[in-house]
Amino acid sequence: MTPRIVEVRRDLLRKNDLLAHQLRSRFAAAGVTVVNLVSGPGAGKTALLEATLAALHPGRRVAALVGDLATDNDARRLGRSGAPVRQITTGTVCHLDAEMVAAALDDWDLGALDLLFIENVGNLVCPASFDLGESLRVVLFSVTEGEDKPLKYPTIFNGADLAVLTKLDLAEAVEFDRAAAYRNVQAVRPGLEIVEVSAKRGTGLDGWLARFSARISA
Numbered sequence: 001m002t003p004r005i006v007e008v009r010r011d012l013l014r015k016n017d018l019l020a021h022q023l024r025s026r027f028a029a030a031g032v033t034v035v036n037l038v039s040g041p042g043a044g045k046t047a048l049l050e051a052t053l054a055a056l057h058p059g060r061r062v063a064a065l066v067g068d069l070a071t072d073n074d075a076r077r078l079g080r081s082g083a084p085v086r087q088i089t090t091g092t093v094c095h096l097d098a099e100m101v102a103a104a105l106d107d108w109d110l111g112a113l114d115l116l117f118i119e120n121v122g123n124l125v126c127p128a129s130f131d132l133g134e135s136l137r138v139v140l141f142s143v144t145e146g147e148d149k150p151l152k153y154p155t156i157f158n159g160a161d162l163a164v165l166t167k168l169d170l171a172e173a174v175e176f177d178r179a180a181a182y183r184n185v186q187a188v189r190p191g192l193e194i195v196e197v198s199a200k201r202g203t204g205l206d207g208w209l210a211r212f213s214a215r216i217s218a
């Protein structure tokens, strides 16, 4: 039985990779930079995105796609920024795939956007395997999750282009060991850059937004 399951999974990923490749070409043709935010549940993706959209909209042409198993709470939260926001409700599927993203973008004029953020379903496992055609994959982890998250979920850290350490305002309260966290990130992905933020306090946002300034300066 096992080989058959492996085969089905491989086909699924192959199909996803093809679709992601098409999406990536579409994004490039439209001149839109796409950022895929991945993390465990509750790491602060929505809070960071809320602060990001508030800082960029309406000066920059920015939008967001939000994936969740159920509820459109996050999309409604992000919609308050005034930026275009769309929800993808996945039901029982614990990650976004390229097909869902393509369907959600079907009637969107990508040419009207410079920057599109995709908030993936909160899950540190399978979002690592599903390319969404993004330009940049960002893994978030919060000081409240424990310093060993990178060691426990190396694949998602390994596939990321940037790490964001969130909820810095709580670091002292949870006796966060910053040096250990950095060591663990470097152990699984040497050279991965880490940006520290507190979306609640607004600290570190300039450093985070600076990652995109080159891409949206036109």
Ligand code: MG
Pocket (backbone or CB within 6 Å): 045, 046, 074, 119
């Ligand atoms: Mg969220």
Ligand code: ZN
Pocket (backbone or CB within 6 Å): 093, 094, 095, 123, 126, 127
């Ligand atoms: Zn999944």
